[in-house]
Amino acid sequence: MTAQPHRTDRTDRPTGPVRPTARARTTLRPVDTPRLTGGFWAGRRRVNAEAAIPQGPALLESAGNLHDLRLAAGTATGPYRGELPFMDSDVYKWLEAASWQLGPAGAPMDPRQRIGLAEETDRIIALVEAAQQPDGYLSSWFQVARPGERYRDLRWGHELYCAGHLIQAGVAHHRSTGRRDLLDIARRFADHLDQVFGPDKRIDGICGHPEIETALVELARETDEPRYLALARYFVDRRGHGLLADAERRVPGAEVVTGPGYCQDRVPIRQAEDVEGHAVRQLYLLAGATDVAAETDDPELWAALTRLWSAMTAAKTHLTGGLGAHHDKEDFGDPFELPTERAYCETCAAVASVQWNWRMSLLTGEARYADLAERTLYNALLAGVSLDGTRWLYVNPLQVRDGYRDRGSDQGSRRTHWFRCACCPPNVMRLLAALPHYLVSSDGEGLQLHQYATGSYAAALGEGGQGGEAAVAVETDYPWQGRIAVTVESTPEHPWTLSLRVPQWCDRWSLQVDGQPAELPLQDGWLRVRRAWTPGETLVLDLDLEPRLVTADPRVDAVRGCVAVERGPLVYCLEQVDHPGGGLDDVVLDADAPLTVKQRPDLLGGVSVVVASGHRRPARQEPGWWPYRRAEPQATVGEPLELTAIPYYAWANREAGSMRVWLPTN
Amino acid sequence: MTAQPHRTDRTDRPTGPVRPTARARTTLRPVDTPRLTGGFWAGRRRVNAEAAIPQGPALLESAGNLHDLRLAAGTATGPYRGELPFMDSDVYKWLEAASWQLGPAGAPMDPRQRIGLAEETDRIIALVEAAQQPDGYLSSWFQVARPGERYRDLRWGHELYCAGHLIQAGVAHHRSTGRRDLLDIARRFADHLDQVFGPDKRIDGICGHPEIETALVELARETDEPRYLALARYFVDRRGHGLLADAERRVPGAEVVTGPGYCQDRVPIRQAEDVEGHAVRQLYLLAGATDVAAETDDPELWAALTRLWSAMTAAKTHLTGGLGAHHDKEDFGDPFELPTERAYCETCAAVASVQWNWRMSLLTGEARYADLAERTLYNALLAGVSLDGTRWLYVNPLQVRDGYRDRGSDQGSRRTHWFRCACCPPNVMRLLAALPHYLVSSDGEGLQLHQYATGSYAAALGEGGQGGEAAVAVETDYPWQGRIAVTVESTPEHPWTLSLRVPQWCDRWSLQVDGQPAELPLQDGWLRVRRAWTPGETLVLDLDLEPRLVTADPRVDAVRGCVAVERGPLVYCLEQVDHPGGGLDDVVLDADAPLTVKQRPDLLGGVSVVVASGHRRPARQEPGWWPYRRAEPQATVGEPLELTAIPYYAWANREAGSMRVWLPTN
DSSP states (O other): OOOOOOOOOOOSSOOSSOOOOTTOOOSOEEOSOOEEOSHHHHHHHHHIIIIIGGGHHHHHHHTTHHHHHHHHHTSOOSOOOSSOTTHHHHHHHHHHHHHHHHSTTSOOOOHHHHHHHHHHHHHHHHHHHHHSOTTSOOOHIIIIISTTOTTSOTTTOOHHHHHHHHHHHHHHHHHHHOOOHHHHHHHHHHHHHHHHBSTTSSBOOOOSSOOHHHHHHHHHHHHTOHHHHHHHHHHHHHTTSSTTGGGOOEETTTTEEOOGGGGTOSSOTTTOOSOOSBHHHHHHHHHHHHHHHHHHTOHHHHHHHHHHHHHHHHHSBOTTSOBOOOSGGGBOOSTTOOOSTTOOOOHHHHHHHHHHHHHHHHHHOOTHHHHHHHHIIIIIIGGGBOTTSSOBOSSOOSEEOTTOOOOSSTTSSSOBSOOSSOOHHHHHHHHHHHGGGGTEEEOSSEEEEOSOOSEEEEEEOSGGGTTOEEEEEEEEOTTTSOEEEEEEEEOOSSOEEEEEEOOTTOOOEEEEETTEEOOOOOBTTEEEEEEOOOTTOEEEEEEOOOOEEEEEOTTOGGGTTEEEEEETTEEEEEEGGGSOSSOSTTEEEOTTSOOEEEEETTSTTSEEEEEEEEEEOOOOSOOOSOSEEEOOOOOOOOOEEEEEEEEGGGTTSSSOOOEESEEEBO | OOOOOOOOOOOSSOOSSOOOOTTOOOSOEEOSOOEEOSHHHHHHHHHIIIIIGGGHHHHHHHTTHHHHHHHHHTSOOSOOOSSOTTHHHHHHHHHHHHHHHHSTTSOOOOHHHHHHHHHHHHHHHHHHHHHSOTTSOOOHIIIIISTTOTTSOTTTOOHHHHHHHHHHHHHHHHHHHOOOHHHHHHHHHHHHHHHHBSTTSSBOOOOSSOOHHHHHHHHHHHHTOHHHHHHHHHHHHHTTSSTTGGGOOEETTTTEEOOGGGGTOSSOTTTOOSOOSBHHHHHHHHHHHHHHHHHHTOHHHHHHHHHHHHHHHHHSBOTTSOBOOOSGGGBOOSTTOOOSTTOOOOHHHHHHHHHHHHHHHHHHOOTHHHHHHHHIIIIIIGGGBOTTSSOBOSSOOSEEOTTOOOOSSTTSSSOBSOOSSOOHHHHHHHHHHHGGGGSEEEOSSEEEEOSOOSEEEEEEOSGGGTTOEEEEEEEEOTTTSOEEEEEEEEOOSSOEEEEEEOOTTOOOEEEEETTEEOOOOOBTTEEEEEEOOOTTOEEEEEEOOOOEEEEEOTTOGGGTTEEEEEETTEEEEEEGGGSOSSOSTTEEEOTTSOOEEEEETTSTTSEEEEEEEEEEOOOOSOOOSOSEEEOOOOOOOOOEEEEEEEEGGGTTSSSOOOEESEEEBO
């Protein structure tokens, strides 16, 4: 809980993801060298650094990804392993995670483990380099399993998607370590793409799975090469014109027929009125389009992005921040179609949502994007990885029934060590490794604290950073406690503004500045404290963490007559293991009874549970065979039952059983 | 509405589907020559005979099915058309439908159309014969598109599934016309299968998609060849031992991973506690197992069948009788997982459910199977075909949202003229063509009226049919009117029992025998009237058709706080087109207001609508971006709205729009 002193080992180059250029028209900029030094996220990141990331190479080995690259490099023999064309991307995402972890904002790590991680990274980079073809192209799938079919299956081939992840890894590695080797590999691929794709080039086409767009903008930023930005913009704007329609593939046996909306190729993003299709594809595309909008000052694109965000949030977002309603085609679904047990909420969609929302925060300066990012981080995303960092969920349902049976696919409701399609685990790894960069921004006039995590954050203020450095240390036990203490560690002499977000869920808060209560108006979610600061001054924000019951828009049919328990940014759930003597399908919560909070340091790594009152419905009176009956009042007097709700992110870490976020009320 | 006089052109051979042998241990037997002469089902069957079935050959031509058979016969050239290995089965199901239609229980038909249908049937039978290989094998997919791979992909190849439909068509054709040509083709394939499959034969295996089981039993019945029954029993009992596990196929791109439960190959049927996996596969298997149980007197199998029926009905059946909760893998889902908008309820599952329930009715004599069959016929099944017989639904949701967008697959909520995977249309055709055979049974002691349809039904009573013929004429305007008049047309001199089912939905009824009120106890759903009858005597059953509101078991989360409107056997729904001025997502029904019935001969081919009171929720007060809020009482005072509910079977026959079966109440 003790904040480390702020260290000023900043370098000239940016050190995290999403670094707009000086030319970019964003409202905010990320700060350069954020550090998390304690508290909730430091704990999750420690597990990420010590357990999750280190196991990557062995898993990539056993799943065949590294073998496949060796086949492409000509240093191994045998059949191609894995049946998906994007096996390489898991390797790249792991390299990106390792790179952020090895960078200045990486979580603390045993020195020997750090050396081992660096060596593993170098070894895999050398393998990637060996697999790359002389012209810069790289895809183990098309080099080995489908030779001669390069770019013939843009809808399903994932070649540019993989290139995007390679580029992101190269940028991360360069930003974190200063080394150019992986960046150069990525750049060779990007140069190759720039020669092949474009309006007057060999292929006028796009990739079925977006990702290349945001990667190319980041590469343009890192290399100061505008061709990459132009190519990114081309990919954003050529989408939605049905270029992928000819490649429509129908998969025999699986009965999957995907229209152009699946790949966001039905309507150009500038005209789109709603998010649609495969959720992760849509979100990666939106992140890339936001990068393009930032770097090219494109008000039309900006307007489309805010419109799509509003449509998505109002009618297609689960309480947890989870996105993607359908298992079927991993689709966003129709407005207000938000099922609980069949919520898809892919872990990758949560990662992508955080990435997109951070970009929107920077672009617009608005607090609501951080609201959604916070909800997503603490719930939809974090549920994707077990507390020990070794087991994963691909989909994140909001309900598991008493009679749930695992059907043995990646998309079940039981954690597993890896997936056939292993996109999610390295995605979580890379986001947690880079997390400090998603928390605090600067606008030249001050600092904005979007998220609250114990650590230190600094930025050079004023035109071109010539106004001196503002640095603060944050100390908090958030989300368990609502008190956030911000101490000014260094400051220019002139006044500047410290902006604190009051989360959307919070109705009551209080602020003290230097020990004195401060009455400040809330400005679109921000408390903006402008003054001439003195080092050592402290600002304390107290957010009321009384647990609360929430309901959904009545058009969300799936949760009619139900409430959910929340406390602070955390969504809570019931698990079977805490409620012996029956299942959860029959539990009813008494909405009039008080909710109480209990600290449980012994439980699930230390959590606050919320205790509520309820009962179980008695067994049905009629033993008839038909589960429907005349609508007549039924007395449902059940045995009282104490309900113990745990944070949703911590579910599925004990024995398997049923789970519910939304609870019927009497 | 006028019953035709009973005609006694019965032949020595049985004339419909499911004809247990004299050795079979069933409680009931089907009657021999049922005739529908008017009323509701005669109307639907007229459309089936005049519009649906006649368009089959042209559709099978344009979809490529007939072309593929010509390729197999060597009488055409070009690429294989269609990407599914079971293209042939659509042809066979159409041949079965045409055969029943050409048989003695076929719907009345213009003589020239009848001749044309017979010619088309002959032409296609000749094509099937030409395509068959010398050893009896027949699969255009494996003969043309996958030569040399015969029986190498039992999990997905559908070879025995197609054989099953061929056999059923051959049996139907023989029973209906007395002709042996198609039966002989089928028998050659069956003999081939019997040489290849079995415990001591070349392949110890089963087909991924059940269907062969029931077909082989029917063939054994028709040919008096016990080898076919033995092979059917082998296929039933070898299932559930993981024989298909080695053939587990993972479909790249589609992310479909199906475990053994998908094909009912996880647990042997005798041990299974619940239905699972692909709903149509499960139901076809259960139908076949019921045939085996009937012909082999197998109490263990009988017990398993009743256990599985109870589990399915109690927790996995939609209000409409629709089965199969998941789009994802077309799976039954978990108990009480019964979503509305994403209800799968494949039309084929409704067909299969009627087929299975009829077999269970015969096996057990219990009325509840006819209850479920009635609900399925009037709702889940009939919704699958448009009122004009030319457009179809593959899936049958219970809700379509205001914001629904058709994603262009077979599984959308808009009717279409045909499907890429066209299993459903010919399935509906064959069931409607054979429908008279699913209504009435005999047990030697009398007749049992399972379903009420204007027509004539007769059976020979007594040991070996030596007790004389009992024949009745039924006249009714059911389901629009609750009065069912049954007139005895011929009778033996000795007393016999006329049994009338009182539907499970019916709380009040009255009975008159020969003009006098009769007070009879209900015996497990049956009113059993035993007496010495005189020709011309009439029995009148009046079922109360007051419309009613129903609710679901509270564990059906999807419809919490909702009611549905029913009248008689019909489930009702709201359609957007009847409720201008807003959408259906915001409609609330006033459960305390009365329901009224209006006859609308002008609407949807003539229906009774149910009018209810309700309102639309006003637009939300808070314009906030987040659709969840603190649980606090909200006044929802909306404009009163008259709700007009139409029978669910008639939905999607006017302009496209939203639809709801389950309606929130205030």
